Amino acid sequence: MPLSVTTPIVGTGVGTISTGTPFVHPELFQPYGPHQVLGVEPRTVLTQLASARGVTAVAARLGHTLDESQARAAMAWAKAV
Template identity: 75%
Template sequence: MTTPIVGTGVGTISTGTPFVRPGLFQPYGPREVLGIEPEVPLTQPAGARVVTAAAARLGHRLDRAQARAAMGWVKQQDYRSGRAVVDDRVFAGDLDGLRAATTEGSR
């Protein structure tokens, strides 16, 4: 799954240096060579950068505190659900709740 040459993981990056500098870990660009758009699945080891990127993909801008809160939620969600990847719709719902809590807290 995580081998960048074959399998369903082609073009996926989940955390760390591969996220920041994918060229170091991918032998070729999935977009250029295969026409596959790179994906960033939201997984338990995801750091703040990955969580922030996933939120941006869903139309949310996170500050540092929100990114940390969302990262904690992702880690708990993976554990509770028993699934390795958090579904975008579920994450979007959490982000909506996070935004509402932030708005309520600033009043």
């Protein structure tokens, strides 16, 4: 798969996925697994581009379940902060 101009292959951006990016299946757009290749744990950054779906997925990865109302409130917080 060709690398795009925004694909981080070195530095602190390796393994970082913005919630504005389709991060549900990162293997579809990351050139390699950052943990397997570099020992860098993947992380997701909630930004002003956050969606309720993204916030819900991040919460699930952290062991929390959000209902629709909680997801909207968390999304509004992420966008404001």
